[in-house]
Amino acid sequence: MTGILEGLTVVEGSAFVAAPLGGLTLAQLGADVIRFDDLGGGLDHTRWPLAAxxxxxxxxxxxxxxRSLSVNLRSDAGRELVSEVIGAAGAFLTNFPARGWLSYETLRARRDDLVMxxxxxxxxxxxxxxxxVNPATGFPWATGPRNLAAPLNSVLPAWDIAMGELAAVGLLAADRHxxxxxxxxxxxxxxxxxxxxVVGHLGRVAEAQLASRDSPRRDGNYLYGAFGHDFISKDERHVMVVALTRRQWKALLEVTGTQEQMAKINEATGVDLDTESGRFEDRDLIAAILRPWFRSRDLAEIRDAFEGTGVSWGPYQTFRQLVDDDPRVTVDSEMWDEVEHPGVGRYRMPGTPLDFSAVPREPVRRAPLLGEHTAEVLGGLLRLTDAELGRLHREGVIGLE
Known part of the structure; x- marks a missing residue:
């Protein structure tokens, strides 16, 4: 590993999204991330989606x-091995309960400068x-069509994602300290x-407190506070168009030829559409004027019309359409590599989205098989011999791939 975090070793004890994502972020930047799991795999070892x-x-x-370390975590010997590996590495990332043998105080007794x-x-x-937690944030009441009476969750685990990335930042900050x-x-x-x-950072807490009211409730696919809306093309494809800035707004009107109609809205309502708030206030009128332009063109025509104009837009895509049609998700886009995963096949895998000018991009490395690096980790970090590893395996303490 020769990434920008080369030389940093992190042990990961994790399940689900946030903690594994934090470890993945560090691993793709060159850290040696050693994930430990119980024999047979942890809670997320068979989680959907599944291969054939x-x-x-x-x-x-x-x-x-x-790297994958497979250990019998129900045994004292297995827990002792993991504790020794954590001490040798010096950095530990986990969402397991931090008590008993995994408490910071217990682990720190092995290494005083442990970062956890x-x-x-x-x-x-x-x-x-x-x-x-997402239902408590207020966003499910602001998500979905206007006529929906019930809260609507997102299928994207946004808070787990934010937490995982923030956990990686926290570990790096503590390591720098x-x-x-x-x-x-x-x-x-x-x-x-x-x-x-995040709800506070985005101004929603301040709005609710200072204005003594909730934010406006769900508004379909309109952008909150400016103009943005979805439209349907002639070939029944949905596209999203956003005009946050004055430049984007002017480009949209120029390409669609709707300057005169928008000027009439200004005259009729007295609302300045050159401002974000004005475009938000008159969003329904703006959408009504733009809708026929999109409905009379197919997606290819819309793409050609917007090319190089400064209009901010994008098509709605299924996962399959993303894979089949989007050039940003191909091996030509630099972030993606075709990688073979044992037992699954060869498919596109993403690397880190970060590009460092002083460090070359590393090829994407596949996930390990469960226990694939058990002997390598214990032999390298703890200096266990082949005979000792064999004994531990026979006793059911470790799994060897």
Whole structure:
């Protein structure tokens, strides 16, 4: 590994999305991330989506570039091995309960400068997952068509994603502090804190508090606070168009030839459509004027008309259309490589979205098979001999791929 984090070793004990994503982020930047799992795999080892043979594509996606250590976590000997590996690595990322043998105090006894990042549901340690915290954020009441009477969740685990990336940032910040001071530390991050902080960052908490009212409720696919809306083309494809800036707005009117009609809206309503708030206020009228232009053209014609004009737009795509039609998700886009995953096949895998001018891009590395690096990790970090590894395997303490 020769990425920008080369030389950093991190042990990961994780399940689901946030913690594995944090480890993946570090691994794709060159850190040696060692994931440990119980014999037979953890909670997410068979999570959907699945390949034709039953292997988890979820696992394969979130564990790319890591090394896998398979240990009997129910045994004292297995827990001792993992604790030793954590001490040897010096950095630990986990969303497992940080108590008993996995408490910071217990692990720190092995290495005083240990950096540990612990992800949890709520600040007080009670349970919370993306699909339970999202309803509390207010966004499900702002998502969906105007006539929907019930809250609507998103299938994207946005808070898990934000938490995973923030966990990686927290680990790197703590490691930098250790480099400067020699001090290790425990970094804790709660999913509900992440979600509610973002609600605050986006101004929704301030709006509700200062205006003593809720934000406007669901508004379909309109963009909140400016103009943005979806339109249907002649060939029944949906596209999203956004005019946040004055430049984007002017480009949209010029390409669609609707300057005169928009000027009439200005005259009739007295609302300045050159402002974001004005475009939001008159969004229904604007959409009504633009709709026939899109309905009279197919997607290819719309794409050609918008090419190079500065209009901000994009087509709605299914996952299959994304794979088949979008040039940004091909091996020619630099972030993607075709990689063989044992037992699954060869398919496109993404690397890190970060490009560093001083460090060359590394090829994408597949996820490990469960326990694939057990002997390598224990032999390298703990200096266990082949005879010792063989004994541990016979005793059911470790799994060897």
């Amino acid at each position: 043979g039953g292997q988890s594509l979820f696992w394969a996606g979130l564990n790319k570039g890591k 990042v612990h992800l949890k549901g709520n600040r007080d340690g009670t349970s919370e997952v993306d699909y339970t 250790r480099t400067r001071t020699g001090q290790g530390q425990l970094v804790e991050i709660a999913l509900s804190d992440v979600a509610f902080a």
